[in-house]
Amino acid sequence: MSGYEARFKVWRGDAGGGGLEDFKVEVNEGEVVLDIIHRLQATQAPDLAVRWNCKAGKCGSCSAEINGRPRLMCMTRMSVFDRDETITVTPLRAFPVIRDLVTDVGFNYQKAREIPAFVPPAGLGPGEYRMQQEDVDRPQEFRKCIECFLCQDTCHVVRDHEDNKQAFAGPRFLMRVAELDMHPLDAASDTGLDRSRTAQDEHGLGYCNITKCCTEVCPEGIKITDNALIPLKERAVDRKYDPLVWLGSKIRRRPSGG
Amino acid sequence: MRPKLATGTEPHPNSGGVRTGTRAAIAAPHLRTDRWWLAPAATAAGLLAFVVYSTWRAFADARYYAAPYVSPFYSPCLAERCHTMHAGPNAPVFGSWWGISPAIIILIFPLGFRLTCYYYRKAYYRGFWLSPPACAVPEPHRKYTGETRLPLILQNVHRYFFYAALLVAGVLTYDTVLAFRDENYRWGHMGLGTVVFLVNILLIWAYTLSCHSCRHIVGGRLKHFSRHPVRYRAWGVVSRLNDRHMQLAWASLVSVALADFYVFLLASGAFTDPRFF
Numbered sequence: 001m002s003g004y005e006a007r008f009k010v011w012r013g014d015a016g017g018g019g020l021e022d023f024k025v026e027v028n029e030g031e032v033v034l035d036i037i038h039r040l041q042a043t044q045a046p047d048l049a050v051r052w053n054c055k056a057g058k059c060g061s062c063s064a065e066i067n068g069r070p071r072l073m074c075m076t077r078m079s080v081f082d083r084d085e086t087i088t089v090t091p092l093r094a095f096p097v098i099r100d101l102v103t104d105v106g107f108n109y110q111k112a113r114e115i116p117a118f119v120p121p122a123g124l125g126p127g128e129y130r131m132q133q134e135d136v137d138r139p140q141e142f143r144k145c146i147e148c149f150l151c152q153d154t155c156h157v158v159r160d161h162e163d164n165k166q167a168f169a170g171p172r173f174l175m176r177v178a179e180l181d182m183h184p185l186d187a188a189s190d191t192g193l194d195r196s197r198t199a200q201d202e203h204g205l206g207y208c209n210i211t212k213c214c215t216e217v218c219p220e221g222i223k224i225t226d227n228a229l230i231p232l233k234e235r236a237v238d239r240k241y242d243p244l245v246w247l248g249s250k251i252r253r254r255p256s257g258g
Numbered sequence: 259m260r261p262k263l264a265t266g267t268e269p270h271p272n273s274g275g276v277r278t279g280t281r282a283a284i285a286a287p288h289l290r291t292d293r294w295w296l297a298p299a300a301t302a303a304g305l306l307a308f309v310v311y312s313t314w315r316a317f318a319d320a321r322y323y324a325a326p327y328v329s330p331f332y333s334p335c336l337a338e339r340c341h342t343m344h345a346g347p348n349a350p351v352f353g354s355w356w357g358i359s360p361a362i363i364i365l366i367f368p369l370g371f372r373l374t375c376y377y378y379r380k381a382y383y384r385g386f387w388l389s390p391p392a393c394a395v396p397e398p399h400r401k402y403t404g405e406t407r408l409p410l411i412l413q414n415v416h417r418y419f420f421y422a423a424l425l426v427a428g429v430l431t432y433d434t435v436l437a438f439r440d441e442n443y444r445w446g447h448m449g450l451g452t453v454v455f456l457v458n459i460l461l462i463w464a465y466t467l468s469c470h471s472c473r474h475i476v477g478g479r480l481k482h483f484s485r486h487p488v489r490y491r492a493w494g495v496v497s498r499l500n501d502r503h504m505q506l507a508w509a510s511l512v513s514v515a516l517a518d519f520y521v522f523l524l525a526s527g528a529f530t531d532p533r534f535f
Contacts, residue, residue, distance in 0.1 A: 011282055011284065013282065013283060015280040017283045018282060018283050019283070020284075065289065065394065067289060067290060067291045067292070068288050068289030068290035068291065068394055068395075069290060069292075069393070069394055070393075070394055085291075088289050088291075090282055090284060090289065091282045093276040093281055093282060093284065093394075094276070094281070095281065096279065096280040096281055097280060097281060097282040097283075103282075132482075132483070132484035134483040134484055134490060135481075135482050135483055135484050137483075154393050154394050156389065156390040156396070156397055156402070157402060157404060159275075159276060159394070159396075160275045160276065160390065160396050160397050160399075160402065161275075161401070161402045162274075162278040162279060164402065181481075182481065183481075184481060184482050184484075204406075206404055206405045206406035206407075206411065207402070207403070207404035207405070207406055208404060208405070209379065209380075209383050209389065209404050209405055209410075210376050210379055210380055210383075211380050211383050211384055211389070211390060212380055213390070213393035213394070216393050217393060226470070226500065226501075230376050230470045231470075231473075231474060231478050233414075234417075234470065234471060234474035234478065234479065235474075235479060236414075237414045237416075237417065238479060240414075241414040241415070242417065
């Protein structure tokens with residue numbers, strides 16, 4: 001395959017305003033969108049702001065919207081587009097823009113701080129944790145998260161409704177609650193912290209209507225909805241809406257969840 | 259320093275949604291160039307077709323029994339007005355006062371199971387309520403509270419409909435066993451209808467057992483799988499089924515309609531059931 005000249009529209013501007021700027025730029029075999037953005041910086045727009053780091057789909061920095069779809073620029077091959085197609089690159093549209101393709105993702109760090117951390121089990125020191133693989137398989141899937149925040153960006157709960165940002169943690173951080181709730185050594189319940197209940201009461205799990213956009217855009221292929229959000233919803237039902245589970249936990253006098 | 263813009267600088271529209279506050283000033287509500295509307299449109303059309311068909315058949319109150327087959331829409335039949343089905347699923351617990359189609363009584367349960375199903379929720383939230391119609395395509399509603407309040411908070415009763423769906427699937431299994439008779443109720447026979455019923459009941463069970471609530475009840479609620487090896491294995495089986503929940507939801511929806519339509523055709527005299535033996 002030989003090189004060709006592609007048409008790009010790249011959003012340029014800042015919090016005060018901006019617009020899509022047209023470019024024609026060389027594309028070579030094997031390149032990804034981030035390569036083209038770098039070529040634009042090198043040849044036509046030296047002040048184009050873009051956040052990136054590893055260029056290998058592992059740092060989660062180069063999140064953007066390409067032809068309207070939230071994606072990592074470094075993992076979007078140019079070969080998926082037709083040569084005569086105009087490719088539009090914009091910053092993430094759920095977060096405040098700083099400049100050009102760089103957004104302020106501070107909302108996510110705020111939400112991260114609101115999730116209570118892992119509670120170490122009593123009587124075990126560092127190096128003494130022992131877990132069975134089958135017990136950690138589920139949380140390990142969620143540990144693949146690279147915090148690119150594409151799921152947060154695409155989730156319509158906050159993307160389309162700024163006012164929900166206060167109440168809703170977003171799929172990434174509800175997945176964090178699920179990860180800790182499924183962690184075999186997390187001792188939160190011993191301290192009186194019921195993670196399933198707080199997912200519903202404090203982190204806005206009820207806002208999720210499981211339309212799976214978070215799963216669709218996840219570059220790590222984590223099944224956020226099926227393996228984290230829905231199980232968390234079912235656990236919240238155990239705590240809040242299922243009288244049989246409540247009765248069972250009272251009769252058997254042991255914490256639910258085994 | 260503000261960048262130099264080839265296409266001019268748009269002031270911030272600030273008209274809600276993705277154009278709120280200090281987000282990137284882009285007038286278009288979305289910039290997707292693919293056929294994002296196809297999936298929600300096809301989903302809505304498919305669901306609408308089933309709703310129209312099943313409403314017609316549920317209220318028809320006729321042509322739902324052609325020995326030895328009973329339509330899955332009318333089983334179990336819980337009113338006295340039901341067609342008498344030899345050794346069939348007659349249980350007139352609603353007596354003679356029930357004056358409309360007996361299908362209405364029992365269909366509430368599979369309907370409730372599918373309405374609160376996590377897959378169907380996605381399907382109709384996207385296809386009918388456009389919330390959202392597709393990823394990164396804005397929804398038309400100004401306010402969104404999701405499943406935090408009535409009526410949508412009632413989606414949390416899904417597991418109870420799952421329990422009811424297990425009972426209904428049990429009755430439909432019994433109906434499938436009865437389908438191994440001929441039209442004179444002699445055992446050891448099989449016709450095309452038996453195959454239709456067999457395929458339908460397999461899909462109904464696969465869909466029912468692939469349910470997310472089932473996955474949770476079987477083992478998902480546990481914190482330590484290693485202490486419950488049998489439940490862990492069962493959870494693994496249900497999880498594999500659960501991977502296909504959407505496909506099973508559609509396949510079983512089609513098969514249950516086809517099984518009913520097959521009985522309708524037989525009862526209407528459109529053709530006679532081809533018998534294998």
